[in-house]
Amino acid sequence: MTYTYQRTIHFADTDAAGVVYFANYLSLCHEAYEEALGAAGIDLKNFFSDNGIVIPVAKSAVDYLRPLVCGDKIAITVKPAAVAPDTFTIDYEVTRLARPAGKNAPAPRKLAAVAQTRHVCIRSENRARAELPPALAAWVAAA
Amino acid sequence: MTYTYQRTIHFADTDAAGVVYFANYLSLCHEAYEEALGAAGIDLKNFFSDNGIVIPVAKSAVDYLRPLVCGDKIAITVKPAAVAPDTFTIDYEVTRLARPAGKNAPAPRKLAAVAQTRHVCIRSENRARAELPPALAAWVAAA
Amino acid sequence: MTYTYQRTIHFADTDAAGVVYFANYLSLCHEAYEEALGAAGIDLKNFFSDNGIVIPVAKSAVDYLRPLVCGDKIAITVKPAAVAPDTFTIDYEVTRLARPAGKNAPAPRKLAAVAQTRHVCIRSENRARAELPPALAAWVAAA
Amino acid sequence: MTYTYQRTIHFADTDAAGVVYFANYLSLCHEAYEEALGAAGIDLKNFFSDNGIVIPVAKSAVDYLRPLVCGDKIAITVKPAAVAPDTFTIDYEVTRLARPAGKNAPAPRKLAAVAQTRHVCIRSENRARAELPPALAAWVAAA
Numbered sequence: 001m002t003y004t005y006q007r008t009i010h011f012a013d014t015d016a017a018g019v020v021y022f023a024n025y026l027s028l029c030h031e032a033y034e035e036a037l038g039a040a041g042i043d044l045k046n047f048f049s050d051n052g053i054v055i056p057v058a059k060s061a062v063d064y065l066r067p068l069v070c071g072d073k074i075a076i077t078v079k080p081a082a083v084a085p086d087t088f089t090i091d092y093e094v095t096r097l098a099r100p101a102g103k104n105a106p107a108p109r110k111l112a113a114v115a116q117t118r119h120v121c122i123r124s125e126n127r128a129r130a131e132l133p134p135a136l137a138a139w140v141a142a143a
Numbered sequence: 144m145t146y147t148y149q150r151t152i153h154f155a156d157t158d159a160a161g162v163v164y165f166a167n168y169l170s171l172c173h174e175a176y177e178e179a180l181g182a183a184g185i186d187l188k189n190f191f192s193d194n195g196i197v198i199p200v201a202k203s204a205v206d207y208l209r210p211l212v213c214g215d216k217i218a219i220t221v222k223p224a225a226v227a228p229d230t231f232t233i234d235y236e237v238t239r240l241a242r243p244a245g246k247n248a249p250a251p252r253k254l255a256a257v258a259q260t261r262h263v264c265i266r267s268e269n270r271a272r273a274e275l276p277p278a279l280a281a282w283v284a285a286a
Numbered sequence: 287m288t289y290t291y292q293r294t295i296h297f298a299d300t301d302a303a304g305v306v307y308f309a310n311y312l313s314l315c316h317e318a319y320e321e322a323l324g325a326a327g328i329d330l331k332n333f334f335s336d337n338g339i340v341i342p343v344a345k346s347a348v349d350y351l352r353p354l355v356c357g358d359k360i361a362i363t364v365k366p367a368a369v370a371p372d373t374f375t376i377d378y379e380v381t382r383l384a385r386p387a388g389k390n391a392p393a394p395r396k397l398a399a400v401a402q403t404r405h406v407c408i409r410s411e412n413r414a415r416a417e418l419p420p421a422l423a424a425w426v427a428a429a
Numbered sequence: 430m431t432y433t434y435q436r437t438i439h440f441a442d443t444d445a446a447g448v449v450y451f452a453n454y455l456s457l458c459h460e461a462y463e464e465a466l467g468a469a470g471i472d473l474k475n476f477f478s479d480n481g482i483v484i485p486v487a488k489s490a491v492d493y494l495r496p497l498v499c500g501d502k503i504a505i506t507v508k509p510a511a512v513a514p515d516t517f518t519i520d521y522e523v524t525r526l527a528r529p530a531g532k533n534a535p536a537p538r539k540l541a542a543v544a545q546t547r548h549v550c551i552r553s554e555n556r557a558r559a560e561l562p563p564a565l566a567a568w569v570a571a572a
Contacts, residue, residue, distance in 0.1 A: 012170040014445035022343040026309035027155040044214030057308040061347040071187030159300035165486040169452035200451040204490040313441040330500030357473030
């Protein structure tokens with residue numbers, strides 16, 4: 001089941017070109033991933049601190065399709081897929097929701113970016129690969 | 144009327160000490176300010192770009208009372224007050240909502256930080272002071 | 287000619303896992319790109335604001351190879367390549383410089399990440415593609 | 430002895446108003462603090478992670494005097510002062526260095542912001558106050 005996260009673009013997300021800074025799209029996607037894990041009952045405090053097992057991002061890729069501005073409402077879909085017992089990917093679609101008419105012309109719903117992250121589970125002491133924790137493996141498998 | 148904004152602490156908010164990075168409390172407060180303006184019908188895209196009139200933060204002050212970790216639910220109250228026709232302040236209280244029992248012990252609701260920002264309206268061409276735009280002045284007065 | 291930028295990892299770059307937050311590698315690479323442009327005599331204030339022509343990042347990709355911690359010294363190489371009159375890519379290598387022996391064991395120089403960004407020049411009014419400005423085209427060609 | 434840190438404003442520091450985002454001034458000041466500690470021989474990796482003793486920021490205050498834009502060269506002075514065996518403050522002055530004539534008019538050196546942070550040393554297990562570690566106390570006393 002694909003999880004969908006909704007969010008408003010904040011001023012802190014933007015840069016001097018007036019739009020969301022390109023690196024911040026990855027932060028938006030990671031927020032959506034966190035919300036998806038939280039909705040699945042996974043405790044974020046423990047998940048993202050170093051408790052012997054860590055699951056860092058090994059790769060990221062983003063296609064930036066349309067700019068986003070402060071106040072835009074967005075929806076991000078989060079779709080994990082298993083790759084191996086220690087590895088999974090997540091596909092994200094960042095959609096700008098329709099802008100109502102205000103001072104600016106209204107604007108329809110549009111895809112703003114697509115992204116993928118690849119996550120590999122490792123032991124933090126020696127960085128050897130380890131199987132995903134069961135709760136996370138279940139979340140990946142349920143997608 | 145005091146506006147209250149709710150938010151979850153994200154991984155991107157934290158630093159290597161395991162808690163929210165101190166500068167990011169100001170970003171959290173600014174988000175709450177933006178949400179309060181949006182709820183009052185003020186268009187954020189135009190408000191925060193440079194349209195001849197800008198309303199930069201002239202001062203900020205934060206008291207950090209308790210650390211916040213990834214996954215914490217917080218509520219931020221936003222309380223503006225008029226100072227002069229071109230100036231207002233906003234007081235914020237950042238409260239960590241009660242943590243349910245999970246892997247960690249449950250924790251009661253606690254005040255995590257208090258902050259104040261001071262905002263001065265100026266013309267961007269010459270940085271001369273200017274009266275607050277009517278919609279903003281109304282928002283400040285209604286508080 | 288490949289440009290090399292040196293930098294120390296700051297506390298603000300890190301997250302609660304104790305290492306640089308994955309999205310911030312793109313910010314580090316963009317800093318290196320800015321420094322490379324500045325070294326080539328390009329005025330950054332005008333380059334990165336919206337003056338009718340903007341050159342947003344259209345794609346990014348990062349391979350994260352090793353974690354970086356607060357205080358690490360890094361070097362980033364910046365290697366642009368022309369793709370079309372309106373498009374270029376930049377390849378980055380982020381290297382952790384050797385850590386001297388301190389409280390921790392010394393550590394040799396290691397590649398920490400490789401990244402690529404793709405940049406497309408457009409007119410901001412209609413988002414139609416436009417040729418790269420001459421100074422930028424010269425910088426890309428000289429690489 | 431007052432420590433001085435020099436830095437260029439990066440695109441990631443800015444927001445859609447075209448200038449450095451107000452919360453990021455605190456990050457700039459913290460960078461300057463880190464560089465001052467590093468110059469005094471203090472190992473940053475250990476200093477800023479949680480090793481039983483942590484020294485969080487308890488208060489911050491900033492006066493924003495002038496905007497800073499991408500490409501601006503700045504200098505930040507770092508001046509610590511002892512308050513108690515477990516407490517010290519740091520005063521910062523953020524100065525924009527002179528802008529040479531380019532596409533824009535030249536601009537003289539100007540004070541852009543002043544800030545203060547207050548730091549309190551505590552044991553992380555129970556948040557009880559603790560004396561500053563000797564190397565840090567020496568750095569504060571030498572100022």
